[in-house]
Amino acid sequence: MRLVGVSACVPKNIIKPDLAYEKFKPFDVDRIVGNTGVLQKREASPGVTASDLCIAAAKPLIEALGWDPKTIDAVILVTMLGDHYLPSSAHRAHEQLGLPDRCMVFDMNLGCSGWTHGMLVIQGLLASGGIRRALLLCGEMVTGFMKPYAAELEHRSDLANTLLIGDAGTATALTSEGETSVRAVDFGADGTGFGQIIVQAGGSRYPWTPQMFERREEEDETRRPIDLTLHGPQILAFAMKRVPGLLQSLLDKAGWTRDDVDAYVFHQANKFMINFLAKRAKVPEAKLLMSIEEFGNTSSASIPLTIVTRGGAHLERPTKWATMGFGVGLSWSGLLLETDRITTVPLVEI
Amino acid sequence: MTKAEFISALAEVLETAPEKLTTSTDLTGFECWDSTAVINLLVVFDEHGIKIEEDKIRDCKTVQDLMDLTGGKIQ
Numbered sequence: 001m002r003l004v005g006v007s008a009c010v011p012k013n014i015i016k017p018d019l020a021y022e023k024f025k026p027f028d029v030d031r032i033v034g035n036t037g038v039l040q041k042r043e044a045s046p047g048v049t050a051s052d053l054c055i056a057a058a059k060p061l062i063e064a065l066g067w068d069p070k071t072i073d074a075v076i077l078v079t080m081l082g083d084h085y086l087p088s089s090a091h092r093a094h095e096q097l098g099l100p101d102r103c104m105v106f107d108m109n110l111g112c113s114g115w116t117h118g119m120l121v122i123q124g125l126l127a128s129g130g131i132r133r134a135l136l137l138c139g140e141m142v143t144g145f146m147k148p149y150a151a152e153l154e155h156r157s158d159l160a161n162t163l164l165i166g167d168a169g170t171a172t173a174l175t176s177e178g179e180t181s182v183r184a185v186d187f188g189a190d191g192t193g194f195g196q197i198i199v200q201a202g203g204s205r206y207p208w209t210p211q212m213f214e215r216r217e218e219e220d221e222t223r224r225p226i227d228l229t230l231h232g233p234q235i236l237a238f239a240m241k242r243v244p245g246l247l248q249s250l251l252d253k254a255g256w257t258r259d260d261v262d263a264y265v266f267h268q269a270n271k272f273m274i275n276f277l278a279k280r281a282k283v284p285e286a287k288l289l290m291s292i293e294e295f296g297n298t299s300s301a302s303i304p305l306t307i308v309t310r311g312g313a314h315l316e317r318p319t320k321w322a323t324m325g326f327g328v329g330l331s332w333s334g335l336l337l338e339t340d341r342i343t344t345v346p347l348v349e350i
Numbered sequence: 351m352t353k354a355e356f357i358s359a360l361a362e363v364l365e366t367a368p369e370k371l372t373t374s375t376d377l378t379g380f381e382c383w384d385s386t387a388v389i390n391l392l393v394v395f396d397e398h399g400i401k402i403e404e405d406k407i408r409d410c411k412t413v414q415d416l417m418d419l420t421g422g423k424i425q
Binding site: 027031035232233234236237240272276280 | 381382384385386388389392393396403404405407408
């Protein structure tokens with residue numbers, strides 16, 4: 001599998017923490033901003049979905065690559081919030097991008113490890129010989145569903161998620177043509193952490209009821225079953241346990257040292273966690289790419305978004321990348337990649 | 351990890367002065383005693399090679415409770 005192109009799209013609407021200071025104790029807002037490191041993020045307008053953002057990222061990339069859309073024989077869209085219960089949002093992308101009838105099209109429900117998991121799945125498809133060119137679309141637009149719009153933020157329990165989570169869509173172009181970019185892969189899952197990052201209600205186990213949407217005043221601090229719940233300390237403990245080992249395993253498989261890597265791209269969980277994991281995994285600080293301060297945590301989009309917006313000269317020249325995703329599931333995966341030149345387009349804003 | 355090192359690190363987490371902390375100090379009296387403090391303490395323990403279950407940190411009421419969690423690793 002050769003990585004030939006990456007692009008990203010974010011909504012135009014920039015959200016800064018300022019508005020939270022008007023409604024909440026400055027102590028609380030400072031503490032969240034200080035830890036997450038998110039100074040601004042993007043929020044899509046009502047009606048815009050993850051697939052819209054991904055499609056807007058993919059269109060100019062396909063053009064920049066000079067790919068005839070009819071030569072793309074797989075498109076996988078990674079998101080936790082599809083446009084509809086069915087069909088998969090990838091089918092919308094398939095139609096909008098003008099892809100051929102002979103095309104493998106489906107969604108993957110994953111968050112933070114979505115890009116790296118998606119890369120591994122596409123690697124398998126390409127290796128099967130039946131597929132030559134594939135698009136991996138990773139995007140998230142949960143605003144208005146699992147967390148409120150910043151302008152509608154009222155409850156203390158929604159503050160951290162509203163300041164942390166941003167909307168974005170990305171496209172990654174992969175092909176079986178030419179030399180492979182993949183030098184090492186690894187992955188894993190721990191189902192005992194199933195409830196650590198969760199939206200309880202809305203699926204078949206806990207179908208929505210009108211009561212789930214109500215919020216009683218005395219329960220202001222408690223999240224409802226329809227809200228996104230993140231158990232911070234447990235997630236840190238999980239990442240602490242798994243991520244440094246993931247990096248070591250990747251390096252061992254490739255026979256690389258930490259210094260051999262030119263750019264480290266972690267899932268942009270939050271600034272505190274990225275810095276801690278980087279330190280713990282002994283990642284050279286100067287080689288750590290970070291975009292969390294500008295775009296927030298964008299789930300499966302965060303690694304490709306960071307490559308596009310922080311990759312700089314690495315996109316133009318031979319580069320060794322270490323990419324690692326970890327989170328909801330709980331799940332983790334990583335790839336060491338070696339690229340010559342990655343085609344990209346300026347950040348798309350819609 | 352020495353007791354002085356631990357108290358100094360804990361004071362930083364709680365955004366207070368080390369001299370304001372004794373073994374009987376009530377953690378729940380600090381505005382900073384929240385999930386962020388638990389995360390910061392996990393990191394402090396981890397950096398000293400001490401493995402603690404995150405749920406147990408939140409259950410601690412006093413400085414002594416925290417020290418007891420480490421099973422004698424704070425001297």
